Structures are given as structure tokens and as C-alpha cells.
Amino acid sequence: MASDKKVEAITSMEVDFAQWYTDVVKKAELMDYSSVKGCMIFKPAGYALWENIQHELDRRFKETGVQNVYMPMFIPESLLEREKDHVEGFAPEVAWVTQGGLQPLQEKLCVRPTSETLFCDFYKNDIHSYRDLPKVYNQWCSVVRWEKETRPFLRSREFLWQEGHTAHATAEDAEARTQQMLNLYADFCEEFLAMPVIRGRKTDKEKFAGAEATYTIEALMHDGKALQSGTSHNFGDGFAKAFDIQYTDKDNTLKYVHQTSWGMTTRLIGAVIMVHGDNNGLVLPPLLAPTQVMIVPIQQKKEGVLAKAFELKEVLSGFRVKVDDTDKSPGFKFAEQEMRGIPLRVEIGPKDLAAGQVVLARRDNGEKTTVTFEELKDKVGELLQTIQKDMLERARAHRDAHTYVAADYESFKETVANKPGFIKAMWCGDQACEDKIKEETTATSRCMPFEQEHLSDVCVCCGKPAKKMVYWGKAY
């Protein structure tokens, strides 16, 4: 009988963080493995998170003039090869279609790993005059990268994302759009996902294949590992030259366009799990949560309890609210609501009914409050806002407490080895030092943050004059 079944315990995150993560994904019913190696199934609870992310991001995009389009999922080999750096970056990890219907194809097609080449091919024919610029297009789709190691949400052979691809008249316009979208991503993470991020620029070693500059937002997971959560690339006119995308300017001369691209993926869901989750399961920020309030009737067969539960649901109709009227035990329902990360629980039993009150329980910190029926609506609205704010602050405090400064290479190595988190350190700008640090410590440069600090005059690795402060860390 389901009513006798307990929600199975998950591995504690202190014991085995990776196993905790997998347990949460499975027990909160977010995702499942499929028969197709490396490809995942988004179950309703997982896909609903993506729908909410899509909806909010898309709204923010459109406010900045983004228009949605849809490009084919296939890229002919000759098109993928047009830009040298780009093909070198992607060719080793794409899936190839070699047969269509009963015939072998004359030219093999890769399943898009990203669509710069398709957008360029389109823009070449669609852009003629300065009047056609800027083009600020985006698409929501899935892409395929033939990864060897996969993990739910974080790395899979097929994943869902959005990819924006823009074309501009000038280098300045392209740079402004690149930074605008990076900031939009960062604001979205902080305001909607309650996830603080570092905004910065990737080193040349870490930038996107074919980009002049890649900007990134980096978040810190609960285990002290970094997660790249969104990137925005300025291509300059490199792709425009490779694909011959020119426009006639006002002065009647032909000029190359300047391009950008930017993307966010379903790995954001993994980030939410690892930033906010705890040993009872998922913890969702209220703005993201598909269900914000779960009303749990206690002794629901007692006269009036269930009726009142549904009446309160109507009272709370401005929120995303459900009543759990299954025949499971209250304890099981509590554990299930906690596992699924629903931000607020309303408990209503016969005694509450008699007293004209309910108990509100916060998922994020377990705090309980008793409120009267009359106060309920206002209190729920207030608490959901408070939870959203507290979750961001808690995540920021955790990140700050796990951000270290390394003045010399010895302390850098010791910090990487013993203190999971971000390390801020100065860098000379040479890739040799970056390579050495990665080789010897497994930490990678996460970004050169926009907010630079002067920690010392010299590179943490080689001691030569420093050019930039860099965030380092082990990363997903």
C-alpha cells in the first residue's frame, strides 16, 4: 500500500555529494535514464522547471527586442567546416547522419551541436543593407554533443537550450549586445533562481571555438565546485568573413557585420539542485517552483478537513497551489513535498479547523508559523517573497564563505587541495601558467571578473607582473 510506504531516504550530501545529487534527481522524479546511451528523459517535474525557466527568460529576451526563429537541426559537413576554429572545436563531438530513408546521403549531416554556421548561412542571404540590422534572433531547441561521461542535467549527449545569434553594423553594437545578454543571464540567475553568479570574461584558453571574447557567469555549488551557467560570445567579424556576410552601409560601402551568440541550457536545473538542495531533497525558489504551496490535510477523513483544504486552495488561487488529498499518511506527504522542493506547506487538521488557523512550514529553513484563515493569503505572499530573498542571501553567504584568496603558489595549491570553493589569484596573462595550474591542481580559470581587485603585483604561478585577477576553481 502506498500509504504505508515511506519516502526512501537519500544519501547525505556530506557523505557522497555525487550520489546525493543523483538521488535527488531520481527521487524528486526530475529525470530518468533512457535506452539511448547518454540521453536523458525529462519527467514532468523536471520539464516543468525548464518550462518556467523558458517562460521567464523568453519574456526577458523579448523585452530587449529578441525575436524567435527556428533553424534546421542538421548541418551539412561543408557548412560546419567553413570557420576553422569553430569546426576544430566541435567536429570531434558531433553525431553524423549518413543515411536518409533507404539511401546513403551524398554529403553527411551533423546534428547541430550549436547553430552559428546555420545562422551565418541564413544571414548571408537575409542581410543586404544597414536597414536590415541589427538581427537579434534566438531559438529554443535541443543540441547534440557526443560526450563520453554524462550526468543528469549537467552533461548529456542531447540537451535543451536557447541559442541567440545576432548580427550588428558595428563592433561596438556587437560588444554592447554581448554584455547586455550576459547581464540579463546574471540578473535572471539572481532574481529568478536565487543563485548568485560571478560575471566575467573567459581567458583565451577557455573561450568558445571561433569567438573573439567569451563572457561567462560562474556559480558555486554546495560542494564548492564551480558551474559555468551561461555564456555570451562576441565573434567580431570572424564568422562574417568566413561566410561573407556583408551589408551596404549608409555611405554606400560594403561592410562585414559583427556577430554575437549566447546560450543557457538545462544544466541550470542541475545548478538549482546543487545550490539550494539539502538532505531532505530539492529546495526550489518560489519564483521557479511549478507548485509553490502544497496544502496537506491531516486526518482528512474527519468532517470538514478536506473541504476546508480545497476552500483554502481557492483563497490562494493567485499562487500555484495544490492539495495533496491522496490516501498517503501525513508524514509521507510531508516528506514527499520536501523531496520535491515545494517552498511552502500548509498543514490543516481537525484541531486547526476548530481554531480557525493553519500551520505554515517553510521548505528552505523548516520554520513553522501559525496563522488564521483570514491572514493566510497575505502571509503566504509575504513568505514566498521572503523565501526567495533568503535563498539568494544564503547562497551568497555560502559562496563568499567558500571564496579564498591565494597570494602565492603554495597557498594556492593547498587551498585547491583542502578548501573546495573559488580561489581569487593574480595572473600574468600567459597560457603557460594557466596550463601549469590546471595540470598540477586540476583547478581551471573560471573567469576574469568584471569587478577586478588588486590582490598583489605578481602572478600567483610564475611571479611575473600580474595583469588580471582570476577566479579559479574545480568545475563541473
Added chain:
Amino acid sequence: MASDKKVEAITSMEVDFAQWYTDVVKKAELMDYSSVKGCMIFKPAGYALWENIQHELDRRFKETGVQNVYMPMFIPESLLEREKDHVEGFAPEVAWVTQGGLQPLQEKLCVRPTSETLFCDFYKNDIHSYRDLPKVYNQWCSVVRWEKETRPFLRSREFLWQEGHTAHATAEDAEARTQQMLNLYADFCEEFLAMPVIRGRKTDKEKFAGAEATYTIEALMHDGKALQSGTSHNFGDGFAKAFDIQYTDKDNTLKYVHQTSWGMTTRLIGAVIMVHGDNNGLVLPPLLAPTQVMIVPIQQKKEGVLAKAFELKEVLSGFRVKVDDTDKSPGFKFAEQEMRGIPLRVEIGPKDLAAGQVVLARRDNGEKTTVTFEELKDKVGELLQTIQKDMLERARAHRDAHTYVAADYESFKETVANKPGFIKAMWCGDQACEDKIKEETTATSRCMPFEQEHLSDVCVCCGKPAKKMVYWGKAY
């Protein structure tokens, strides 16, 4: 100069309907060809139609308890082959991935042409007890079928759609869901797209590969050809047996589930073009139109005109409204608004400004009305409703005027040859007659409508006793 350019005329639909269609798709900037043979590019105006269709359908789905999920885009060959009829139907037209990264795959993967097999594979592991039923899942994605002849929106190698896949405890539940979704589709077409449809059942010859019963909605295009606009399939327990999907019922015995699937695609956009369009371009029903009202300032450099245009935009903020303040001529703007099918135009010039009025022009019938600034908001709301209603009625009248009855085979053949439209005729139920009719007239059985009529006692083809009235027609 763009302001001097005229909107290029399109081929008249009476001269060449196919060319008219292609011209509208191109000039209304809905779609473009890509470098990938048979795959199309959805441009912003085309994709916006799909977004509105998605949004409304998804809302209607969720009201009936549908949950969205996402399955992998690849199907291993062995999985596709599990159900005999299904693989026979689809294997000849799928694209095969044979290489992932730098390695050939051990088992080739097809790019999903439809996802019954993936859902079955998932349900097999996810369904255990009657408590797990029903499963009412849907996904929004693209699918690939390696078509030889392609046409924008109507037939392409990759297209966008939704596919619902459900599992039920009983045959009755599955049948009820199959019909519920067919009716949902039909209501959506009529209420949202202003497109009347015939609801009915496919003959065995025309049903889906692997289905026990396929229900369909059939619409009539302006040229008298039919377009299958949505289908809903009852699989009985055929797939359940092939994939071994069993559940433990209340009586503690193992039973097979009963399944359905149902889908609608981007070909609906082609249907909207061909049902409502005219020789000035696209005509969009107001509920579907991304822009419902275009305000066109006349002599916009004259004092106050542009300011008033934007003021009226604010007045109309409850609608989807834009101001065309480009430097094109009013005539060009009118033609462009008409080409794009925007339902209502507001014309405002210096004389209107002085008189405190504007001119409203309906896209569907060209009717013009003068209204005062004060009346504008109410009148726009009223007109948009009227247009929506009139478009459905006009399309229904056109369909009814092009629906013929054939009592004998001679008149059947003559009608097919000379009167494009639906033909209602009686049928004995034998596939031999269906084959013969298709062979000799190119008309196919569109459906056995739910609303049966008794036209005669005998089959129109063989003269044997008739079992069903069938809608016949040439189809896209």
C-alpha cells in the same frame, strides 16, 4: 530607397494556387529555404504563429490534465523495430545516425520520426500499478521524415509538432482520451484558427502505422484540396504487448495498458494560409495574429500625427498593437500590413487628427469605418471579435459550397475531375473500392465522419450494400 519600393505583387491564386502559396510564404516572411535540402527556416513572423498555436494548445492540453515531458531525439534501431506495423510504416523514411564523435556507433540510431517506441520503453519501466495510471504525457519537439517532395509548412524533412502519448488502465479510458483529444483539436481549429473541420475516423487503409483506430480532422483549402490537420490514435494494447507494459490492477492481476497518441504540427500554419489567404497575401484570424492592429500614420511628419499614433497605441494596450513609423510611404505600409495578414489597420493623418477620428480598415473584407478617438478602444475589441467570427463563417460557407454528393461512380469521377472539394459518398467498407477510387481518380478517403448521413443504400464504387458515408477528396 525603401520608401519608394512597392510591395511586389504576388501571383493570383486563380492563376496558380501553388505559386500563390509559395509567394505568400516568402513575401509575408514566414519561412525561408535552407542549405539543408528539404529543411526550412522559420523566420520571426512564421515562428510567432507557431508560438501562439503552442501557447493556446498547451493551455487547452493542461486543462485536461496533460503533463509535458521530453524524450531523447534518437531511437535505437532495435527499439524502432519492436512493433511490426510501426516499423514498416516508418523505417523507409527515417534519417540514420551512424557515427558519434569520431567513432562509428555499435547500433545505429534513427532521428525520431515519432516517439511511440520511446514512450513505450519509458512506460514499461515507469508503470507498475493501477495507481500509476493514467499517464497523460506530451512533448513539443521536432521530428524528421525523409520526404522526397517538400513544401513550406506542409511537408518538410524536419517539422515541429507536439506528440501526446498516454497509457490507460482500460480500453474505454483509452478510447475516451483518443476522442477527447480529437475534439480538442477540432475546437481549437474552429475557435482559434477560424478553420472549420470535419471530424471523423480514418479507414484502415489510411490509419496510422500500428494503430487500432485513427481519428482525424480534415479541413478544406481554398483550392478545394483537403488537408489532414490533426490526428488522434487508439493503439489498444498492441504496443503494450510488443513492449510488455503491464500493471498490477486492484484485483492484484497483471494487465496490459491501453495507449493513445495524438499530434498536431506546423502544417497548421500552411492550413491557415490556404484557408484564409487572398490575393493581397496572408489573412490572420485575430486570436492567432501576433500583431492584431497596425497603426499607420499618414503624413507622419506633420505636427502631432506621430505623437497621436503612439498615444492611440497606449489606448489600445490591451491588444497586440504596433505603430508603423518607418519612412515608407502609406501605400507601401498598407500593402505590407495586408501581406502580413494583420487583421485591423488604424489610419491616422492630419485631417483625422483635426476631426478627432481615425479610419479602421478590416483585412478580411476591406471594410472601412470611421470612429472617434473615444470610440476606438471599444470598436477595435468589437471588430476583432467580429472578424474572428466572420472568418470562420466565410470558411465554412466556402467549404459547404465545395462539398458535393456523388450517388454513382460516374458522377463521382466527374466531380473529382471538375469540382475541387469534398465529395460525400457511400462505401461498402472494402479496401478494394478505396484502392480503385484512388487509382482511377486520385481522390483518397479523408474520413468516415462522426456525423453520418444516409445518402443511398449502395457503395458508390461497386454497388454492394453500403456501410459508411465517407468524405473523399484530393489532399495535400
